Amino acid sequence: xxxxxxxxxxxxxxxxxxxxxxxxxxxGLDITFCDQLFLIGSGMIWNLYFAVMxxxxxxxxxxxxxxxxxxxxxxxxxxxxxxxxxxxGSPLFIQFFFFYSLFVLLPRQGIEINLLFTTITAxxxxxxxxxxxGLVVLTLNxxxxxxxxxxxxxxxxPKGDLEAADAYGLTGFTKFRRIxxxxxxxxxxxxxxxxxxFLFHSTTLVFLSAFPARQQSGEALxxxxxxxxxxxxxxxxxxxxxxxxxxxxxxxITLFSFGNRHLNRHLxxxxxxxxxxxxxxxx
Amino acid sequence: MFxxxxxxxxxxxxxxxxxxxTSGTHLAFYWSFVVVIMxxxxxxxxxxxxxxxxxxxxxxxxxxLNMLGRGYTSLxxxxxxxxxxxxxxIAIGQGVExxxxxxxxxxxxxxIRQGNDFIVCRDAQVPPRGSPSWMYNAWGFLLALIAFAVVxxxxxxxxxxxxxxxxxxxxxxxxxxxxxxxRQTFRRIILPQMWVYALPGLSNIWxxxxxxxxxxxxxxxxxxxxxxxxxxxxxxxxxxxxxxxWRVWYFLVVLAFYLCLTALSERFFDRMMNRFSVGxxxxxxxxxxxxxxxxxxxxxxxxx
Numbered sequence: 001x002x003x004x005x006x007x008x009x010x011x012x013x014x015x016x017x018x019x020x021x022x023x024x025x026x027x028g029l030d031i032t033f034c035d036q037l038f039l040i041g042s043g044m045i046w047n048l049y050f051a052v053m054x055x056x057x058x059x060x061x062x063x064x065x066x067x068x069x070x071x072x073x074x075x076x077x078x079x080x081x082x083x084x085x086x087x088x089g090s091p092l093f094i095q096f097f098f099f100y101s102l103f104v105l106l107p108r109q110g111i112e113i114n115l116l117f118t119t120i121t122a123x124x125x126x127x128x129x130x131x132x133x134g135l136v137v138l139t140l141n142x143x144x145x146x147x148x149x150x151x152x153x154x155x156x157x158p159k160g161d162l163e164a165a166d167a168y169g170l171t172g173f174t175k176f177r178r179i180x181x182x183x184x185x186x187x188x189x190x191x192x193x194x195x196x197x198f199l200f201h202s203t204t205l206v207f208l209s210a211f212p213a214r215q216q217s218g219e220a221l222x223x224x225x226x227x228x229x230x231x232x233x234x235x236x237x238x239x240x241x242x243x244x245x246x247x248x249x250x251x252x253i254t255l256f257s258f259g260n261r262h263l264n265r266h267l268x269x270x271x272x273x274x275x276x277x278x279x280x281x282x283x
Numbered sequence: 284m285f286x287x288x289x290x291x292x293x294x295x296x297x298x299x300x301x302x303x304x305t306s307g308t309h310l311a312f313y314w315s316f317v318v319v320i321m322x323x324x325x326x327x328x329x330x331x332x333x334x335x336x337x338x339x340x341x342x343x344x345x346x347x348l349n350m351l352g353r354g355y356t357s358l359x360x361x362x363x364x365x366x367x368x369x370x371x372x373i374a375i376g377q378g379v380e381x382x383x384x385x386x387x388x389x390x391x392x393x394x395i396r397q398g399n400d401f402i403v404c405r406d407a408q409v410p411p412r413g414s415p416s417w418m419y420n421a422w423g424f425l426l427a428l429i430a431f432a433v434v435x436x437x438x439x440x441x442x443x444x445x446x447x448x449x450x451x452x453x454x455x456x457x458x459x460x461x462x463x464x465x466r467q468t469f470r471r472i473i474l475p476q477m478w479v480y481a482l483p484g485l486s487n488i489w490x491x492x493x494x495x496x497x498x499x500x501x502x503x504x505x506x507x508x509x510x511x512x513x514x515x516x517x518x519x520x521x522x523x524x525x526x527x528x529w530r531v532w533y534f535l536v537v538l539a540f541y542l543c544l545t546a547l548s549e550r551f552f553d554r555m556m557n558r559f560s561v562g563x564x565x566x567x568x569x570x571x572x573x574x575x576x577x578x579x580x581x582x583x584x585x586x587x
Contacts, residue, residue, distance in 0.1 A: 089545035091494040101530035201363035242362040
């Protein structure tokens, strides 16, 4: 049996790969409570990676899509509206399967793109891994959900604000940057917080059967399922995952309420909108 | 299926596809779509029932019941629900076997959890050992249904609780003024009126519910995802219908199925909302009222 300190050393970074801890995962009767606690905790590194990267990457895409859906241009409107419908209307679980089987069809060596003077090789093999491929799917998905939120916010920007901007002679991109975008962010922020929580919860879907976990390095739920398979006891591993996620949820809310305060700093204390935990639960 | 399907390797393309798409495994694939819809149609009412119970518990003045209702809804909402979908079926499966074990084999002296095994006596196994495979499937389906009811019941409870509180105060005060008891007020005033307030939330939950159905795959049920993976994978010439990796196309079909389901449900809920808004003290109901008055007015004008 390992002591707790030993399992901490052996497993706290194990999710990064074989070279960062014990080669093998604990098996059968050898599993201690600390093993479960630290290995599942180590899996949270991946949840964090997927969530942070997807939120950052999806942000500008979501803004573009929201503007596209709001625009009067028929082509842009249709394009954005369809993108949003497809990703919001189908289960993320199926999207993972679909994109994985699509990525597998890409040539493993990479595609050579001929650019007149030089050729660059797009490394398409990387799309088969969860690190890249899974992230792409998550990014597209959260971009669609976020875009819908931003679109709703765009539609409810007070008319007076826009008229005031016109009166000041602001036009085009300046108007967007100074008036439209900040107001949109302010209005969308509480629901955006929930979207981020919701995205964080859905990072648990990445390794569920579509994308392979190389060298048994996966996210928190992957390890929890591993332990349940090994011990046939769901009453330890799943509550540990639940605990980690509740902590993470509280952290996200705290972090985003700072943003909320910053965005609403011009308003008197009691009119500032509050962030309420109200996620959409499942995609 | 068709008489010309005896030797597919010599058939022209369209006949080959006709045979391929009606093979036994494909029929199982089509059947799995029916299973998904069945699950939806069973899960929605059971979640509604659990949710209604949960909402009543949350309204209850009796403190333990109230805490139970609140604890249940906030716990389910704070944790990724995939955790619940994986946890509930195993936990309930083991729980039922444990209870059966206590009833059927009181003189069993060994512990149930031996190391990493969960061992109950022969009579306590559910379904009984040696049952046909459809019993196992049905039991798995039932456990999945319970998991859906538990998770979505919590969401429904929250929505219904909000809806019950959204019924205008004036209505309830009027009911009290007419001398109705608490129970009568609930049954005659709150219950019929709450649905219009609950519908947006409920339709949202339905959308989430439809999108949760592929998780059946994780519970070991041969559902859409299972068959799409199975049928789409590359088949060598050892098989009757050899083909390369077609998983993309199968998942595209599944994706399209869910998109259609979403689009149809959106239409359906729009209609329902119109129905429920009739005569209600909401902006939607108001608009309908005005529309009707206008229609009557114009009809009067044309008649005159």
